[in-house]
Amino acid sequence: MLDYDSSLNPVLSRANTHELAPLHDLVMSKPFSEMLSITESYLRHKSDHAQYANEIASEIRRFGGNTFANLARGGRGPSYHEIVCDVATALKVPFNKARPVEDIEEAILTTVCEKAFESMTPEERLELLGKIGKPNLSFLKGGSVMALQAILRAGGFRSYQLMLIVANAVVTTAIGRGLPVVINWLAVKGLSIAIGPIGWAASVLTTLNQLAGPSHRVIIPSVIHVAGLRLQHKLRPCPNCSALVPDSFSFCNECGTRVDQQS
Numbered sequence: 001m002l003d004y005d006s007s008l009n010p011v012l013s014r015a016n017t018h019e020l021a022p023l024h025d026l027v028m029s030k031p032f033s034e035m036l037s038i039t040e041s042y043l044r045h046k047s048d049h050a051q052y053a054n055e056i057a058s059e060i061r062r063f064g065g066n067t068f069a070n071l072a073r074g075g076r077g078p079s080y081h082e083i084v085c086d087v088a089t090a091l092k093v094p095f096n097k098a099r100p101v102e103d104i105e106e107a108i109l110t111t112v113c114e115k116a117f118e119s120m121t122p123e124e125r126l127e128l129l130g131k132i133g134k135p136n137l138s139f140l141k142g143g144s145v146m147a148l149q150a151i152l153r154a155g156g157f158r159s160y161q162l163m164l165i166v167a168n169a170v171v172t173t174a175i176g177r178g179l180p181v182v183i184n185w186l187a188v189k190g191l192s193i194a195i196g197p198i199g200w201a202a203s204v205l206t207t208l209n210q211l212a213g214p215s216h217r218v219i220i221p222s223v224i225h226v227a228g229l230r231l232q233h234k235l236r237p238c239p240n241c242s243a244l245v246p247d248s249f250s251f252c253n254e255c256g257t258r259v260d261q262q263s
Helices: 009-014 017-027 040-045 048-063 069-072 080-089 101-119 122-131 143-155 154-175 180-189 200-214 218-234
Strands: 235-237 244-245
Touching: 009 048, 017 048, 017 154, 017 180, 017 218, 017 235, 040 048, 040 101, 048 080, 048 218, 080 101, 080 200, 101 143, 101 154, 101 200, 122 143, 122 244, 143 154, 154 180, 154 200, 154 218, 154 235, 154 244, 180 218, 200 218
Parallel strands: none
Antiparallel strands: 235 244
């Protein structure tokens, strides 16, 4: 049974088929639990995931709920806000339950970034900081976690870029696919350490699964991917160099190309 969730459905409805593919694969990785494959929209479109984004949203919510509680709700899962709070609690993320979903997602991504940095070698940390335009922080020995925290505390598009890199790597490690726009940007930047599967991303995924337990194996990467999609919608790829540029910018901050007239 479909129902609309204002914190989830609009994000998936804006996504294209390639961006929805990781969520499709995560849901279909549980063939004895999923109900997506018997929906009319799925049977009609199958490989065109964008045609049944709302069905994917409903399936994610069912995976995020207890089976008996879902039955009591008429087959519906809990609200997406409740699911994101549950994931944050399972991962021991400091967060305020009264805040919007977007804020809690960013708190989750911040924690995931910190765990990723802890799993990287000093060389990987410095490469990552340099590639997102923060070489001035590399004086911190080994690209310390302090450098990462400085970027995340500052907010803005550099923190979004960092969160997207880590979210993409973790989801790619979990399911073999990520966000095409992010992967293309990383390839252009030559950031080999963030195009998974890679050692530090696998370590992060293992840590997250150990924290949350088997019941969260689908929902954790799903929430991370949705958070990445939401962040991606605040940015756009430069048509010239593929850099991810904030929607509010008129020019690419890396190559100077005008972007505000691009579709």
